[in-house]
Every structure is written in structure tokens, then in C-alpha cells.
Amino acid sequence: MKPKRQVRKSAALPFNPIRVERELLRFPIHHLAKRGILNIDIRGKDKTGKEFRWRVSPSRNYGEPRELAYKLDTLLINRRIEEAGRSKPKVIRLGSLRAICRELGLSEGCSSDIKEALRQNAHTGITAKVSYQGQDGVERTIEGDFNRYSVIFTGERFSNGRKADAVYIILNDVYREVLNNAGTRPLDYDYLKVLPPTAQRFYELVSPQVFAAIKHKLPFAKYTYSNFCIYSALTRYTIAKQVKKQMYKVMQPHKRSGYLEAVAFEETVDSDGTPDWWIHLTPGEKAHSEFRQFSQRTNHSLETHEPFLLSGSELEAGTPSADVEQFQYNLLWDIITEAIELPSEPDP
């Protein structure tokens, strides 16, 4: 029968890192809510003040990409893309449907479900206008309508007439360009694998903030509840009791694993005046351990933000006091949370 998820408790175990591109990862594609229909249509301004747009249009025939499609993208396709090296090839071999099932830890009988989920991913269209800074420091813009990849199943033919001996994806040029140019950041692949979908998405979204909090020795990281809902395609509530209940279930695996030591909520409102909450995340031993190992393992910079701070000598010599300290902390939070302005939540 279905194996129960087991969230690893030991922070001392070595991590199995996966480096994922960080520019499109923050935008949602998959529908993680179990009920209802949420349109993913996000407009706003990024931290440099530029307007951005992210709209997802699922296929009418194959339906919305959901939990399984999300797993496929995050656990299998991201892995293949990473293994392909720095310059991504246009065609990537995934393996047979049964091999994909095995790799995801599922029974081989679910191959038809995998096929359906691959089709959902391949047929989901994206309308985007997003700016990002490439690894070379050059600012780039993705603007247009595209899907991320096409899929060729075993026995089907490529455009050159060759018959596919396994399942392949063909990367769309727009998506491939992002993969080739965008920066990456590490995640613990084994941890991703054991988390339920919403907890996995939470980990993907908040890990830069958690790393930043550890790096700058802050007591906790902050992330807004509204952003979590918008960027996870989850139901957004406006009543505290419902919010805490919903988030309690998302946080449980992270608290059990030791990734988070404590979680607290601070009431606020979004730009529309709708009730919102800052989620305070105190990093646990696993988060500290991840940070140490990821910092040592590679020369890549972790995706944290270097905040402006007064130097120690300035602090000692000058006026600083509790006010300056408070100012620094407020500034840090603004930088760390990226302060994305979202004019409104997506249509229900």
C-alpha cells in the first residue's frame, strides 16, 4: 500500500542538494489547493519598481497541473535539468514511464497518471513579463506567451523522424534561455521528496529568507501569508483562526524535521487593506545545518540578500542606539522579504 511520508528528524545526516533556477521557481504553476478553482494571475511591482505579470493558463483537455504534476516538475524534471550541466540541451531524456514512477517512489502501475501529469505540464501556458538578473549580471526580461516544454512519449516520433525510445521533453526556447542564464539556489532534494506538496512549496519559497536570517544572525525570518497563498495557488483566508489552522498543517512537517524551531504570526494588512499576517520563522537545527553544508559544499553564493548595515566601528563610535538597531532590523525585513507589491489577490 501507499508508503507513509517520513520526515527526516536528524539534522546531522548529509544533504542531497539539488540546484534549481531561482527566477521562475518563485512563481506558481501548479494548483496545490484541493478544492475550488484559483486563477493564477499575478501582477505587481518587483523590488526595483518594475511591473511584472505572471498568468497561468491550464489546458482545457488535460486539466490543471496539480500535485502529481508538481512532483514531476520539482523532483524529476528539475533533477534532469540540473544533471544536464550548465548549458541545457534542447532535448532531455526522462526515461520510461515506469522508470519515472520508480524514481518518484511510486508504484509502476501509476504510469498512466504520470503521462496525464506530463501532459498537464506541457499544455499549461504562461503569460509572463518578468525581469531578472542573469548569472553574468546582465538584466534580462521574459515577455510573452509560452509553455515550458513539449513532451514526446515512447514510440512517438521527433521532428527528424527518429522514434523515441523513452519519454523526452523538448525545452521551449524561452524557458531554456532562463535555465541557461538565471542564477540557481540549493535545496535539500531528499527533504523535498518527503514533504507533502504545500509544505514542499513553503520550503521552496521561504528557504532564501531562512538562509538570510541565519546569515545575518537574525532571530527569525519573515514571510507574508498572502504571498505564500498567491505563490502556492492556495486558498487565502482573512480570518486569523482559519489562517493559523491552515498554516499549522503546513508548518508541522518543518517543525517535526527540525527545519523550523518556532513559528509566530504578526497581524498586518496588504496594500488593499485586506487582513494579512507576517509569519515569523525561527530557523531550527536542520536549517542551520543546511546553511553550513550548502555554504561549504559549493562556491555558489546562496540566494540571500546582502542587507545594508552600519559597520561595527560606526556603531561603536556613533550615535546608534535602540533606534538605529530598530531601523536596521526594519530595513533588513524589507530587503529580505523583497517587499513585492501585490495590488490584489487573484480572482477566486
Add this chain to the structure above:
DNA sequence: TCTTGGGGTACGCAGGGCTC
């Protein structure tokens, strides 16, 4: 032999109600 597709059934998880 390997892979795919379909149908039936059981399970997991988000969401909701409720208690302590």
C-alpha cells in the same frame, strides 16, 4: 519482454468543524 491504458479501490491531504 517491455510498455501502455483502463477500471476499481484505497489512501493522503486540504479544508472544515469541534473540543480542550
Add this chain to the structure above:
DNA sequence: GAGCCCTGCGTACCCCAAGA
């Protein structure tokens, strides 16, 4: 606030038949 229990939807598993 934390946690238990229930519901309903989506997913996972199992089995078997068919095709390459």
C-alpha cells in the same frame, strides 16, 4: 493555540488486457 476527527477530492496502487 493546539490538536483531533470527519469529509470530499485528487492521487496512488493493483490488476489485467493489448500492442509494439
